[in-house]
Amino acid sequence: MAQPAVAHPTVTPAAPTAVPAKLPISAVAPWAVFVGILMLVLLYFVGAEQGATSLVSGEGVHEWVHDARHLLGFPCH
Numbered sequence: 001m002a003q004p005a006v007a008h009p010t011v012t013p014a015a016p017t018a019v020p021a022k023l024p025i026s027a028v029a030p031w032a033v034f035v036g037i038l039m040l041v042l043l044y045f046v047g048a049e050q051g052a053t054s055l056v057s058g059e060g061v062h063e064w065v066h067d068a069r070h071l072l073g074f075p076c077h
């Protein structure tokens with residue numbers, strides 16, 4: 001009795017994978033510092049731009065960031 005032919009799966013060579021380009025830390029560091037300072041300024045305006053620490057007179061900045069202020073848990077009213 002003849003054995004049925006066993007189908008072997010064909011092995012296909014793996015497709016070449018994309019390798020991400022290496023980014024030197026010296027190219028990223030100035031941007032990281034810049035974004036860090038920008039975030040600190042934004043955090044100041046959200047958290048402390050009110051009353052005695054206010055840089056801009058009036059309530060305009062406070063009203064613009066009021067929801068973010070409550071979201072982040074800064075004391076408000």
Ligand SMILES: [Zn+2]
Nearest residue numbers: 066070076077
């Ligand atoms: Zn409030």
